[in-house]
Amino acid sequence: MKKIQMVDLKGQYEKIKEQIDTSVLDVIQSTAFINGPEVKSFQAELEQYLGAKHVIPCANGTDALQIAMMGLGLEPGDEVITADFTFAATVEVIALLKLTPVLVDVEPDSFNIDPEAIKKAITPKTKAIVPVHLFGQSANMDAIMQIAKEHNLFVIEDNAQGIGASYKFEDGSVAKTGTIGHVASTSFFPSKNLGCYGDGGAIFTNDDDLAHIIRGMVNHGMYKRYHHDVVGVNSRLDSIQATVLRAKLPNLDQYNDARRAAARKYNKAFEGIEHIVTPKVKGNSCDTHEEKICNTCNCHVFHQYTLRITNGKRDALIQHLNDNGIPCGVYYPIPLHSQKAYQDERYDEADFPVTNQLVKEVISLPMHTELENDQIKFITQTVIDFVQS
Numbered sequence: 001m002k003k004i005q006m007v008d009l010k011g012q013y014e015k016i017k018e019q020i021d022t023s024v025l026d027v028i029q030s031t032a033f034i035n036g037p038e039v040k041s042f043q044a045e046l047e048q049y050l051g052a053k054h055v056i057p058c059a060n061g062t063d064a065l066q067i068a069m070m071g072l073g074l075e076p077g078d079e080v081i082t083a084d085f086t087f088a089a090t091v092e093v094i095a096l097l098k099l100t101p102v103l104v105d106v107e108p109d110s111f112n113i114d115p116e117a118i119k120k121a122i123t124p125k126t127k128a129i130v131p132v133h134l135f136g137q138s139a140n141m142d143a144i145m146q147i148a149k150e151h152n153l154f155v156i157e158d159n160a161q162g163i164g165a166s167y168k169f170e171d172g173s174v175a176k177t178g179t180i181g182h183v184a185s186t187s188f189f190p191s192k193n194l195g196c197y198g199d200g201g202a203i204f205t206n207d208d209d210l211a212h213i214i215r216g217m218v219n220h221g222m223y224k225r226y227h228h229d230v231v232g233v234n235s236r237l238d239s240i241q242a243t244v245l246r247a248k249l250p251n252l253d254q255y256n257d258a259r260r261a262a263a264r265k266y267n268k269a270f271e272g273i274e275h276i277v278t279p280k281v282k283g284n285s286c287d288t289h290e291e292k293i294c295n296t297c298n299c300h301v302f303h304q305y306t307l308r309i310t311n312g313k314r315d316a317l318i319q320h321l322n323d324n325g326i327p328c329g330v331y332y333p334i335p336l337h338s339q340k341a342y343q344d345e346r347y348d349e350a351d352f353p354v355t356n357q358l359v360k361e362v363i364s365l366p367m368h369t370e371l372e373n374d375q376i377k378f379i380t381q382t383v384i385d386f387v388q389s
């Protein structure tokens with residue numbers, strides 16, 4: 001059995017090495033390192049793939065979130081509601097812009113922001129909701145878009161973990177995550193489902209005016225060379241990263257299929273095992289059939305495969321897996337509302353029962369495009385033996 005890795009970027013690279021090496025060398029020889037044709041081509045190809053009107057590449061997923069919020073014209077004091085159980089980047093940029101982050105609890109089965117908790121957190125100052133499609137599964141966008149409409153709020157989708165996923169609405173229509181709200185952000189960090197070989201990110205929107213504002217904002221607020229109309233930032237995707245992404249984008253559905261296939265095998269092995277809760281795919285899901293990314297279901301793309309260990313032995317299990325050469329992760333070990341930087345008097349522990357529980361129970365197993373059957377067998381057997389002992 002090959003050594004088990006949490007993420008196997010090398011194995012994935014080996015399969016497309018020739019194409020990557022050639023295109024990276026071509027960029028170097030062209031010396032069009034910044035804003036070169038590769039970036040424009042990637043932008044157009046990603047727009048096509050997503051069915052989004054505008055993709056604006058930028059330097060990373062955190063910048064993408066920040067610029068999306070700047071583009072919407074949010075102002076200091078505006079309240080922005082987001083999930084308590086996610087990576088800190090989401091709340092960080094809200095705070096950085098002097099907006100007021102309002103953290104709310106998540107759903108125990110999908111790990112995603114709870115629409116009922118959003119409703120309770122709305123005040124006259126609320127201006128936006130940031131659902132994070134955590135671990136690769138869409139948040140409940142029917143409910144979130146409905147709440148936003150009723151209260152006249154912007155929806156900014158943090159799609160850093162969900163690229164390629166789709167959401168099936170109650171009316172039967174299906175859209176890719178990141179194309180549903182007013183604007184969305186994603187990350188091309190190497191370990192993300194569509195990762196480059198350095199840092200990268202993008203903003204998506206179907207709104208022509210917003211796209212125009214954002215295109216200037218990523219480039220020092222310039223709409224005409226050396227005319228600075230608004231305060232912007234410098235946030236660019238470079239041509240070498242764009243060419244890597246161009247090589248990988250045509251494989252994205254296949255990569256996500258490989259992740260879903262691995263998740264199915266994990267689920268099957270853990271079926272009926274006491275104290276193990278497998279990740280639930282909500283709604284009309286293609287989790288249950290073996291087809292490729294089908295575009296007619298809620299397609300979970302398993303950025304992470306995350307179990308809940310409900311007998312209090314999560315930390316002991318981590319030790320046991322490490323002892324057996326199996327890497328694993330805890331995403332996330334501390335609720336954002338308990339982080340020193342984001343404490344706020346308005347929070348009451350009683351408002352976060354789910355996050356407070358999840359941080360003690362979750363464990364993410366190796367998940368990537370190159371997992372082999374014997375590895376999955378070894379991982380699942382090691383987990384089961386320990387949990388049943």
Ligand SMILES: *Cc1c(COP(=O)(O)O)cnc(C)c1O
Nearest residue numbers: 060061062087089160161187189
């Ligand atoms: C990775 C990630 C980000 C940040 O992306 P970077 O490219 O690392 O800046 C933001 N939000 C979520 C949910 C993420 O997983």
